[in-house]
Amino acid sequence: MSDTYFKPEDLKQFGNITDLQKEYGEKFFDWYGAVFAEGALTVREKSLIALAVAHAIQCPYCMDAYTSTCLEKGADEEQMMEAVHVAAAIKGGATLVNSVPMMNTIKKKLM
Secondary structure (H helix, E strand, O other): OOOOOOOHHHHHHHHHHHOOOHHHHHHHHHHHHHHOOOOOOOHHHHHHHHHHHHHHHOOHHHHHHHHHHHHHOOOOHHHHHHHHHHHHHHHHHHHHHOHHHHHHHHHHHHO
16 A cells, blocks of 8 residues: 555544644634624535535545544535635635736737
8 A cells, every 4th residue: 555645544633733833723713613603695505615616625634634623524526526616616716817918928928
């Protein structure tokens, strides 16, 4: 079996980030908890957003955690995949919209 960088069991050690910098680690977890508390968005909606962002930034730990969290918060498979497609569309659109300056440069140089 090959050894990989991503180890699902490492996610359980995330809380240990305070070991090397207690003050900042605790502030992060306080802020993180506040961000994911019920507010203008439901906890389920925030979990779906987090799942989509996790896929967009390609964080396997986040994908793993928020797949489980979404299911726990009542999201179904269709909602989860739709959220991932939204992230993919935004990421694809962001790549394509950045072609406009390229096209402008081409027009200036060739016309």
